[in-house]
Every structure is written in structure tokens, then in C-alpha cells.
Amino acid sequence: MLPAAHRMRAAADFRAASRHGLRAANRYFVIHVVEGEPGAGLLVGFTVSKKVGNAVVRNQVRRRLRHIMRDYLEIPASKVVIRARPGSATASSQELREALHTELTRLGMVHA
Template sequence: MKKIQRLKKNEDFQNVFQHGRSTANRQFVVYVLAQKGQPYNRIGLSVSKKIGNAVTRNRVKRYIREIVRVLENHFNIGMDCVIIARKPTADMDYWQTKASLSHVLKKSGVLRPIKDEQK
């Protein structure tokens, strides 16, 4: 993700948590806040120590960043998203993570429908 596409500041995270809407499945919680006039999306990640040790958390974050990079052309523009990983993500491989995250992003309205041949 490019630097401009990241949520880094606590104020930005808190704004999305307080004013955005949340969608969840067993593995992820996604908070979404539409930003009028913003020509790009911003993504923030939260992977708690409950997930596992540093190696496991970093692997989960790498998977999420790669999935966002692959799917970014299918995102609706002008949204701030915070993706929170839950405990079951520690035991998932890349393809399971991609399926689960794609599902919750579609459910939240961030991701436009993708044709089957591009999955």
C-alpha cells in the first residue's frame, strides 16, 4: 500500500470507529467510513497480540496487505477502512484469508462484485 493509502494516526482510527459502520465474520471485523471528496481509499490494520507471537502477527498483516493490493482495483473509491483480525486468522493460509476477507469486504460494501475468473 502506498503511504497515502494508510491510516496511521490514532485520530483517524478513532474517527472510523466512532462514525463508521462495522461488518464482521468469524475471522475479521471491518469498520468503514465514507469520506466525501477523497479520491483514494485509506486502509488501517489492527492485529492484536491475542493472535499470536510477532512472527504470526506479521504473517497475518502481510497476507492482508497483499490481499488489499490484489483487490484494490475493485474497491469503491473514497472510503476509510480499518481491518481487525480475529484469533482464527492465525491458523489460516493465504487462500483462506483471501476468501474470508473478500467476503467481509463485499458484505461491508467496500468491494465491488468480482467476476469469477479473476478470483
């Protein structure tokens, strides 16, 4: 589980990351990243629309992404929004983990 201190809750933070940050996408999700204030730490938000599935499926996708993101808490001060796409509902956790690592590497957030 992702610690509460790292969860994004404010709508303004979601908007800032989605509109002004770097963007990377694949068939499972779109990642938006904007650098935060130094010393602020990592904030991660998740958006899972009804296009992904019913409430059970959406919550399952959100939980799996939260679980995967806890391995990346060492990322420097950033605001990250992960917007799930319908393909994420049928993807395995391993596929999501590999795709997330690939996109974070592409954005320069982690090293290969």
C-alpha cells in the same frame, strides 16, 4: 505490498473508522469502514493484537492482509480498519482473501 499513500497511520483515522463506520465481522477479522472525503482515496489500517499470537505471527497476519488489500485499491474514498481475530493466525491466505471479499461485498464496497 500496499502502497504507502494508502496506509492509515493517524490514530484519529483509526478511531473515526472504528466508532462511526459500518462494521462487518467473521471468524478471521472485523472490518470497519467509513466514507472519506471525495478525492481522498482509500486509507487502510490494520490492528493485530497479542491475542492473535506472538510478534512473528502478528506481523505475518498483517503482511498477508496488506497484500490482499492491494487488490482493492479501486474502492472509492474510504477509511478501512481491519482488526484481526485469533482465527486469522491459522487461516490460509486463500481463506483470508475469500473472507475479505465476502465482507467487502456485504458492506457494498465491491461487487460480487
